[in-house]
Amino acid sequence: MALAHDASVHRSITKTSYLLGRQCPRRQWLGHHGVVEPAVTEAAVLALQIEASREVESLAAELFPGALRVCREGEATTPYVGVEGTKRALAEAQAVLQAHFEADGLAAISDIVEVRAEGLYLWEVKSSTYEAEGDDDEARANPLYDWDLAYQVHVAREAGNVVIGAGLILLRKEYVRGGGPVRAEEVLIRLDRSAEVAALAARVAEEVAAQQSMLRGSTMPTELPGPRCKGGRKVAAGNRPSDCGHFLPHGVCGRELPVFWAGSLPNLAGGKIALVTGTPGLKIEDLDPNDPAAKWTETQRRVIEGVQTRDEVVDHVPLREKLDELEWPLSFVDLEFDPTMAIPRHPGMRPYDRVPFQWALAIEEECGGGAGGGALLPGAHDSRSESSVRRVPAGRPATDRSPGRAPPGRGDDGAEADREASGRRRHGAPAGADPTLRRHREDRKGGLLPPGPDVLLLDQKAGTRPDGPRLRRPRHRKRNAGGGGVAPSAAPRREP
């Protein structure tokens, strides 16, 4: 395959590329050889993410007063530039921010390096939260971070430094901002990971050597698409950092896959992953939905049949029954939140709490415009009769018991009163269970949250479209289907 890349590009292995290489050699090789990976996350969201991590990093720096900051080559925003600047800074201060280490084709930048009497201690700052309470602390730190640290320690040592340990700086999940400014020592928590990192040292050295050898090759590794292509949340092996852009339909790997690739079946788990991904290019059409040995779940079986027949699979009867439970008037609530913030901005907030800055409620008095009975929300403006929709000004006081009031928080007695007064509002205020709302009711009352304009809203969850849910389980579901909860809105199940 002809790939647009510059074979002469010679790159060092960085922390990021090392971790990508642990996920997939091909992904690392492509990056190393200059093949641009399609973006998985849109730029605006990425910017938010980067901002969040920078915010936490700068707060973490406050834990080390007098620390010197190193900048990248070409930036020259501080007197300490790159590897040489790092050496000088380490000689002059007790702590160094963004310390650069390089050795033998390896590069690493450590967020914070502490200079101790016996040697260096490396800190990695993550903007994820950590629940410090409980008796099982160790298990909750993402093992991926240990590999991250272990790589940094490896490079720092290869560069000739004595490294005595490494740790993580994370956000305390339970932190609640008080009235004053955020204090770093209150919102951040330090976790020593020296033992875990030491246990990985030998494997990191082996893997780095293997990666360097692989990356020198001129042919793309032959890894097949599989579970590795997608990032996981808590992966014990710590080897799946993120969704791979090459896996997208227009990516290097994605465009080689059939349209209905078997690996795209829902909820593939256990042995079925190997079954599906072990055959390159396996199509859903090629699967036998009734093969008992395959142990397809009901959902998977229906997807296979749907693809094979090219027919939509719609459970009309249970959908109809569910829709019939709704009573007019229907309420639709929409809430707008600010971008989530790692460091809480306002008193009473925790890390990543969100501030709702606008809410809106629309009430449909009767089935819209005689549209034929089936259309609950075929579109906020096109099919709904304007005359049958009451617009309610956003931001009315929470004490107002009219339909325009703010959605009640969990445990709110107003919510109880509402339910008692009218059993028909069960479809309204879907976000009422959000504890964030409860925390910010005072803000809203105090006028902190500005009133918004009248909004005719379309809530994505409330706006269940008749053609929306497809490939759902039939209503004859197994009772022992697992530990998942019942949807909060689900009525007692009516068995046939």
Next chain:
DNA sequence: CCCAAGGTCAGCTATATTCC
């Protein structure tokens, strides 16, 4: 870079049923 919630699954144990 994250968070939360709903849903799903494989595998586990306890119990019930079937077979010898």
Next chain:
DNA sequence: GGAATATAGCTGACCTTGGG
């Protein structure tokens, strides 16, 4: 009656979606 097998109930881990 005991072993083998089937089923129900449960759970931790995982998947998916939705938010910015």
